[in-house]
Amino acid sequence: ADPSCFAQPVTGDFAIFYNLVGNQVLNFQTAGGVLSITGGSGGNKNNASISNQGTGSGSGTQSITGFPSITLTGGASGGNNYQSTDGFYYLRNTASIFSPYGAQTIQANSLTLNGMSPGAAAATISNASVVGLSQNIAVTNAITLNSGTSANSNTAIYSLGNQSIAAGSLSLAAGSGTYAPALVQANGTQSLTIGSGGIQVLGGAGGANNTASINQNDPSGTQTIAVSGGDVSVLGGSGSDNSAQIYNTGSGIQSITSNGITLAAGTGFQNVAEISSSGAQNISANQILISAGASGTYNNASIFASGGDQQITLIGTAPMLKLTGGGTSASDFADGASIGQQSGSGAQTITINGGGTVQITGGNGSGSFSGSSGNGAGILNFGTGTQELNFVGGGSLALTGGTIGSGNAVWVQTGGSQQILGAPDITLTGGASGTGNWAQLMSGVNGGTQTITAAGLALTGGAGGTNNSAQIYSSGTQNISASNLTLTGGTDGTNNAPQIYTSGDQIISASGIITLIGGAGGTGNSTGITNGGAETISASNITLTGGTGGTNNMVGISSGGAETVSASSITLTGGTGGTNNSAQINNGSGGQSLTVGSGGIQIIGGAGGSNNGAGIQENDRSGTQTITVASGIALTGGAGGTSNWAQIGSGGTQTVSATGITLTGGSGGGGATTGNGASIVTSGNQRIDA
Numbered sequence: 001a002d003p004s005c006f007a008q009p010v011t012g013d014f015a016i017f018y019n020l021v022g023n024q025v026l027n028f029q030t031a032g033g034v035l036s037i038t039g040g041s042g043g044n045k046n047n048a049s050i051s052n053q054g055t056g057s058g059s060g061t062q063s064i065t066g067f068p069s070i071t072l073t074g075g076a077s078g079g080n081n082y083q084s085t086d087g088f089y090y091l092r093n094t095a096s097i098f099s100p101y102g103a104q105t106i107q108a109n110s111l112t113l114n115g116m117s118p119g120a121a122a123a124t125i126s127n128a129s130v131v132g133l134s135q136n137i138a139v140t141n142a143i144t145l146n147s148g149t150s151a152n153s154n155t156a157i158y159s160l161g162n163q164s165i166a167a168g169s170l171s172l173a174a175g176s177g178t179y180a181p182a183l184v185q186a187n188g189t190q191s192l193t194i195g196s197g198g199i200q201v202l203g204g205a206g207g208a209n210n211t212a213s214i215n216q217n218d219p220s221g222t223q224t225i226a227v228s229g230g231d232v233s234v235l236g237g238s239g240s241d242n243s244a245q246i247y248n249t250g251s252g253i254q255s256i257t258s259n260g261i262t263l264a265a266g267t268g269f270q271n272v273a274e275i276s277s278s279g280a281q282n283i284s285a286n287q288i289l290i291s292a293g294a295s296g297t298y299n300n301a302s303i304f305a306s307g308g309d310q311q312i313t314l315i316g317t318a319p320m321l322k323l324t325g326g327g328t329s330a331s332d333f334a335d336g337a338s339i340g341q342q343s344g345s346g347a348q349t350i351t352i353n354g355g356g357t358v359q360i361t362g363g364n365g366s367g368s369f370s371g372s373s374g375n376g377a378g379i380l381n382f383g384t385g386t387q388e389l390n391f392v393g394g395g396s397l398a399l400t401g402g403t404i405g406s407g408n409a410v411w412v413q414t415g416g417s418q419q420i421l422g423a424p425d426i427t428l429t430g431g432a433s434g435t436g437n438w439a440q441l442m443s444g445v446n447g448g449t450q451t452i453t454a455a456g457l458a459l460t461g462g463a464g465g466t467n468n469s470a471q472i473y474s475s476g477t478q479n480i481s482a483s484n485l486t487l488t489g490g491t492d493g494t495n496n497a498p499q500i501y502t503s504g505d506q507i508i509s510a511s512g513i514i515t516l517i518g519g520a521g522g523t524g525n526s527t528g529i530t531n532g533g534a535e536t537i538s539a540s541n542i543t544l545t546g547g548t549g550g551t552n553n554m555v556g557i558s559s560g561g562a563e564t565v566s567a568s569s570i571t572l573t574g575g576t577g578g579t580n581n582s583a584q585i586n587n588g589s590g591g592q593s594l595t596v597g598s599g600g601i602q603i604i605g606g607a608g609g610s611n612n613g614a615g616i617q618e619n620d621r622s623g624t625q626t627i628t629v630a631s632g633i634a635l636t637g638g639a640g641g642t643s644n645w646a647q648i649g650s651g652g653t654q655t656v657s658a659t660g661i662t663l664t665g666g667s668g669g670g671g672a673t674t675g676n677g678a679s680i681v682t683s684g685n686q687r688i689d690a
Contacts, residue, residue, distance in 0.1 A: 005085075005090060009044075014046060021058040022058065023062070028067070032069075035064070037097070039075030043078050044092070052098065059102050062103070064108070070110065074124070076116070076126075077093075077120060079093040093125065098131050103134045106137045110141045113128035115127050115182075125151065125153070129158060135157070135165070137157070137164070140168060141167070146182070149175055150180070155181075156185065159185070163188065169199070170197075170200070174212040175210050181211045182213075184214045185217065190215075190248075199227060202235050207242070210237060220251050223255070234261075235263075237266045245272070246275045248279060254280070255282045267296045272300045279305070279308045280308030282312075282313075283310075283313070286318075292327070292336050292337040293335040295327065296332060304342055310339075312351070318356065320356060320359070324363070325376050325377040327365015332373075337376075338377065342383070343383055343385065348381045351392060354392070357395055359398050361410065362402025363377070363402045375405060378409075381416065385414070385415075386417050388419045396426070397424045400439060401438050403432050403437065405437070406435040409438045410438075415445040418448065427458045427459075435468070436467045440472070442474070443476070444503075450476070450479070451479045452480045455483050459499075462490045464522075472500045474502045482510050484514075484515070485515070486516075487527040489518045489527045489553050492519075495525070497527065500529045505531065506529075506531040512540050512541075514567075516583075518554055523553075524552045524553070532561070534590065537564070542567045544583040546573065548575055548578070549578040551579045553581045555583045557584075562589075564594075564595075566595040567596055570594070572601075574604065574606030574607075576606055581609065582614060587618055587619065588620065589620040589623060595628050596629040598631050603647070604635075615649065627648065627655070629659070636663075639666060642676075644675070646677070647677075651684070653686070657690070658689075661680070664678055
């Protein structure tokens with residue numbers, strides 16, 4: 001019987017180097033040494049160990065020196081899973097290097113931990129572990145942890161205090177039984193320095209609760225992982241709850257530096273891939289690839305900080321950040337990919353150097369929970385803090401909504417203020433099918449402003465489905481500048497509308513062309529730039545074209561308050577077919593002012609369909625509209641259809657100035673053509689200078 005196990009029956013056929021007083025040293029004096037530790041078979045506590053267990057005045061350190069190749073292998077059968085009074089499992093048939101009351105130093109050529117012996121019985125209860133009060137482990141080549149296929153056949157490198165590990169590579173593979181994790185764990189400051197072989201963290205290939213993790217558990221501790229010339233791979237398993245994780249539960253900072261970082265969630269149920277910190281987090285890499293599970297449910301892949309600021313930096317040649325939602329079938333849901341900052345006022349900053357790329361793509365699963373598939377992908381600051389994406393040297397940002405299913409959306413979003421800087425090319429594309437598979441840049445859920453500086457900026461509604469929009473939104477002031485700005489409505493489906501809008505004031509400027517094109521088919525695939533406050537829009541040329549088919553595929557620039565528009569030329573063309581596919585510039589209150597250069601203004605009613613007019617309209621009866629053109633204004637009624645008008649109008653006072661004004665009534669369509677006039681009208685005073 002073992003007193004620490006409350007008189008549990010014990011076989012106890014163990015093999016052990018055992019020390020109770022002072023220091024324990026195992027020194028390999030020549031190169032090429034081998035240290036092999038193998039647990040026994042049958043019974044229980046048939047363990048093999050190098051054990052340093054002196055306590056109090058008898059405690060000392062444990063050292064293994066001389067760089068032998070070390071292998072620890074759990075037993076082939078037997079074992080008891082009873083947990084002793086000090087938290088350890090002495091009755092398993094284990095292989096261990098054990099120093100729970102003294103500092104541990106290990107030098108090795110390689111270090112391999114196998115949770116059970118090859119060909120072991122299915123019910124074997126064994127494990128392989130290295131445990132120290134604190135740890136300093138230096139391994140020339142690989143550290144490998146392979147947990148077993150039976151229950152509890154885990155592997156662990158565990159420090160009760162601080163932990164420092166240096167190795168050529170580090171691989172953790174959880175088992176495929178039940179609760180057969182593979183762990184590198186510290187209850188104090190944790191530091192891992194790994195060479196070109198990199199780090200692999202692999203969730204179990206089957207079974208349940210087979211987690212692979214590198215974790216720091218001290219409430220105030222820090223975690224530092226530096227990989228030189230290699231990559232970090234965190235790959236969820238299959239089965240259930242077979243996750244792969246790197247996490248810091250302390251309030252201190254977590255820092256990870258690597259050539260590349262890959263997080264790929266598994267298949268099955270809740271086989272997540274995660275890098276997280278309860279404190280602040282800094283991550284630096286050339287490429288970061290985050291992919292949700294290809295099938296199953298709740299297989300999320302994520303990087304997040306919940307207790308402080310998060311900084312992610314992409315470095316080197318052709319850097320890339322890629323997030324991909326999951327799922328492929330009707331049984332797949334809640335497989336998301338994300339980067340998040342979850343502290344209330346914490347900031348999130350992502351810096352993309354060297355003209356790098358950020359790609360965010362929604363998933364394709366069509367299963368459902370709470371009415372949504374939820375296989376989305378995005379970058380999100382949950383709190384009121386700021387979020388910044390800074391593209392140093394240009395680059396590109398591409399968001400594409402998912403297909404089929406619902407809620408397979410993509411986003412870059414914050415509850416506070418948001419900046420996208422450095423003039424990348426930005427494209428937002430709604431999903432090609434499904435429902436609510438939108439693409440969105442959004443700030444100010446909890447109040448805040450948004451500033452976007454882009455080279456090209458293109459928003460395209462989904463090619464099919466419903467509510468697959470492309471949106472840029474802020475609840476506060478919004479300032480957008482680009483070389484060219486293009487919004488194109490979806491070609492089919494319903495409400496696949498690209499929109500730029502804000503509840504506050506808005507400034508949009510383009511050194512080139514602003515182009516708005518209504519959807520070619522479907523319903524409600526409109527295109528708009530709108531706001532609730534004052535709006536200022538400037539560009540070299542502004543072109544608005546109503547949809548060529550479908551219904552309510554209109555285009556517009558509108559403001560709830562005062563609106564100021566300036567351009568070298570403005571062209572508004574109503575849709576050539578369908579219904580209510582108009583093209584307009586208008587405002588609700590506060591007056592409207594348009595200043596146009598030598599390209600003049602052309603307003604052309606639609607060539608077919610009905611209510612496909614084109615116009616400039618100020619709707620406030622107490623407001624004023626001033627249109628000043630350095631050249632001519634031409635208004636042409638529709639060439640066919642019904643109510644395809646061309647108009648300049650004001651609810652209040654209106655002043656129009658140009659070198660020449662031409663109004664041409666509609667043509668074609670015979671008696672069926674009505675309301676295709678061309679007019680300049682006002683409900684108040686009007687002055688026209690030409």
